[in-house]
Amino acid sequence: AQKITQTQPGMFVQEKEAVTLDCTYDTSDQSYGLFWYKQPSSGEMIFLIYQGSYDEQNATEGRYSLNFQKARKSANLVISASQLGDSAMYFCAMRERQNNDMRFGAGTRLTVKP
Amino acid sequence: DSGVTQTPKHLITATGQRVTLRCSPRSGDLSVYWYQQSLDQGLQFLIQYYNGEERAKGNILERFSAQQFPDLHSELNLSSLELGDSALYFCASSASGTALYNEQFFGPGTRLTVL
Numbered sequence: 360a361q362k363i364t365q366t367q368p369g370m371f372v373q374e375k376e377a378v379t380l381d382c383t384y385d386t387s388d389q390s391y392g393l394f395w396y397k398q399p400s401s402g403e404m405i406f407l408i409y410q411g412s413y414d415e416q417n418a419t420e421g422r423y424s425l426n427f428q429k430a431r432k433s434a435n436l437v438i439s440a441s442q443l444g445d446s447a448m449y450f451c452a453m454r455e456r457q458n459n460d461m462r463f464g465a466g467t468r469l470t471v472k473p
Numbered sequence: 474d475s476g477v478t479q480t481p482k483h484l485i486t487a488t489g490q491r492v493t494l495r496c497s498p499r500s501g502d503l504s505v506y507w508y509q510q511s512l513d514q515g516l517q518f519l520i521q522y523y524n525g526e527e528r529a530k531g532n533i534l535e536r537f538s539a540q541q542f543p544d545l546h547s548e549l550n551l552s553s554l555e556l557g558d559s560a561l562y563f564c565a566s567s568a569s570g571t572a573l574y575n576e577q578f579f580g581p582g583t584r585l586t587v588l
Contacts, residue, residue, distance in 0.1 A: 392574055403475070404563060404579035411574060450516060454575065460529045461506070461577070463516040 362386065363451055363464035370469050372441045379426070380436040380467045382451030388412075390456035393434040395425065398448040398466070407449075410434055441471045476500065477580035479564050485586045491552040494583045498545055498566030504528065505547040506567070506577060507539055511560035522547055554587045561585075 364383045372378035384393065395407040410418045410425045418425040426435040438445055451464040476499035486492055498505050507519040509532075518531035522541035533539075536554075541547040551558060561584050565577035 396579075402561065403581055404565070406576050406578070409574055409576065458529070460518045460521065460531045462518065465515050 362462045363453055365451055365464035365467050367467045368465070370467055372438075372469065372471055374443060374471055374473050375440055377437060377439045378441055378469065380438070380449050380451075380469065382434045382436065382464060384432050384434065384451075384453050386432075386453065386455055388455040388457050392454045393425070393427070394452040394454070394461070395423070395434075395436045396450045396452060396463075397445075398450065400447070404450075408436065438469075443471050443473060445469060446471045475578040475580065477564060477566050477578050479562075479580035479583050481583060482581065483584050483586075485588065486554060487588055488554055488556060490554050490587075491550065492554065492585065494549040494551070494562055494564075494585075496547045496549070496564030496566075496580060498547070498564075499578055502566035502568050502578070503545065504567045504569065504575070505541055505545070506565040507533075507547070507549050508563040508565065509560045510563060510582075511557075514560075516563075519549070551585070556587050559585055559587045 362385050391412045393410045397405045408420045408423045410427045422439045424437045448466045450466045454461045478497045480495045503524045506521045510516045519533040520539050521529040525541050539549045561582045563582045564580045567575045567577045569575050
């Protein structure tokens with residue numbers, strides 16, 4: 360069964376505006392971690408932000424914030440003040456305590472327009 | 474630069490052949506992870522080693538095997554290659570083996586093309 364769902368194959372945003380990339384997940388584990396990675400066209404995977412299932416505050420890292428809604432099992436990435444360099448694939452991932460592996464979503468391709 | 478190195482960067486081979494991909498983790502990291510990224514399957518976790526021992530197994534085919542050596546570098550062996558094995562293979566490393574907050578640093582990947 361698909362554990363991580365990213366429903367937006369592609370998104371467009373105007374430079375300097377904010378954008379939200381959706382991610383929903385499925386788990387019966389009470390203890391898990393949620394991650395967002397960025398993959399530019401050059402191919403490398405860049406870690407952006409992490410949210411633990413027991414964290415009460417939404418995670419923030421610079422222009423990135425994670426809108427964590429535990430009851431809805433969603434972990435949306437919000438990028439504020441988009442820059443042209445933000446154009447990339449974005450992957451949501453989950454690591455469960457019981458499984459110890461990392462499951463990735465299909466990704467969302469974000470294009471920032473000048 | 475994540476500090477994780479992978480060699481070779483590109484590999485072109487024929488069906489039925491065997492190849493070895495190599496990964497050196499960041500200095501001090503004990504865990505190594507292998508991932509396969511293909512157009513049809515997306516990014517899939519293959520296997521994790523922690524300090525020389527297998528820690529977690531994902532969607533790794535029986536034709537594939539991996540190991541982590543005492544110096545912590547890891548190799549992924551792919552045998553009896555098929556066209557569908559063409560993909561980008563990532564190695565990642567982390568300091569911990571089981572901590573949930575386990576930031577993984579990815580290498581640049583090895584692009585494997587099977588003809």
